[in-house]
Amino acid sequence: MAVHVIDHPLIQHKLSIIRDVNTGAKEFRELLEEVSMLMAYEFTRNFPLEEVEVETPVATANCKVVSGKKVAIIPILRAGLGMVGGILKLIPTAKVGHIGVYRDPETLQPIEYYCKLPPDLSERELILLDPMLATGGSAVAGIQFLKQRGATQIRMVNLIAAPEGIENVQAKHPDVDIYVAAVDDRLNSHGYIIPGLGDAGDRLFGTK
Ligand code: PRP
Numbered sequence: 001m002a003v004h005v006i007d008h009p010l011i012q013h014k015l016s017i018i019r020d021v022n023t024g025a026k027e028f029r030e031l032l033e034e035v036s037m038l039m040a041y042e043f044t045r046n047f048p049l050e051e052v053e054v055e056t057p058v059a060t061a062n063c064k065v066v067s068g069k070k071v072a073i074i075p076i077l078r079a080g081l082g083m084v085g086g087i088l089k090l091i092p093t094a095k096v097g098h099i100g101v102y103r104d105p106e107t108l109q110p111i112e113y114y115c116k117l118p119p120d121l122s123e124r125e126l127i128l129l130d131p132m133l134a135t136g137g138s139a140v141a142g143i144q145f146l147k148q149r150g151a152t153q154i155r156m157v158n159l160i161a162a163p164e165g166i167e168n169v170q171a172k173h174p175d176v177d178i179y180v181a182a183v184d185d186r187l188n189s190h191g192y193i194i195p196g197l198g199d200a201g202d203r204l205f206g207t208k
């Protein structure tokens with residue numbers, strides 16, 4: 001399926017501040033939430049609509065409302081948590097599931113430590129959230145967990161992706177559309193995205 005690079009000027013402007021090493025945790029958190037909200041505006045663009053009639057104070061109007069599957073958003077812990085609030089602002093009725101995965105710093109392999117998901121996954125449009133798509137190991141594992149539990153329709157939303165991560169996800173899960181604000185140059189030898197923004201979880205939560 002497709003990779004959608006969402007290059008809206010406001011997203012690009014805010015992403016530049018997010019990347020800056022001098023941006024502290026408070027501003028990083030606020031901007032990640034804002035960018036996630038703006039990305040939700042774009043990744044919902046092809047959501048199906050249905051016709052409804054609405055009684056205005058003066059007449060009947062032929063209107064449209066969003067139809068189709070209900071939405072669940074699934075942040076990959078920890079850093080994906082920083083995207084939840086912004087998306088809920090636009091899709092306030094979405095259910096929220098959580099997948100805990102961390103990347104072993106030596107092997108770069110994803111380790112699952114938590115999983116709590118809505119029960120009706122097969123009936124929902126799932127939005128998997130993680131600011132960083134580096135090797136793609138965490139994303140591939142997260143998508144696999146969702147599919148094992150019945151998911152059939154998954155979109156992945158990342159702030160920054162490395163070409164290597166996109167290739168990995170597309171090879172293992174070609175049915176998953178990827179929405180990203182920027183595709184960076186490459187990974188370094190520690191699996192960090194270059195130029196990237198550093199460690200998203202640490203910057204979001206002020207840890208190190
Ligand atoms: C980061 C990031 C992704 C993962 C990306 O999480 O938030 O989940 O790395 O790397 P990958 O594509 O190579 O798997 P990390 O493992 O540092 O955990 P954290 O969010 O708890 O800090």
Ligand code: URA
Nearest residue numbers: 134192193198199200
């Ligand atoms: N995880 C991050 O938080 N940043 C990277 O650059 C790569 C993985």
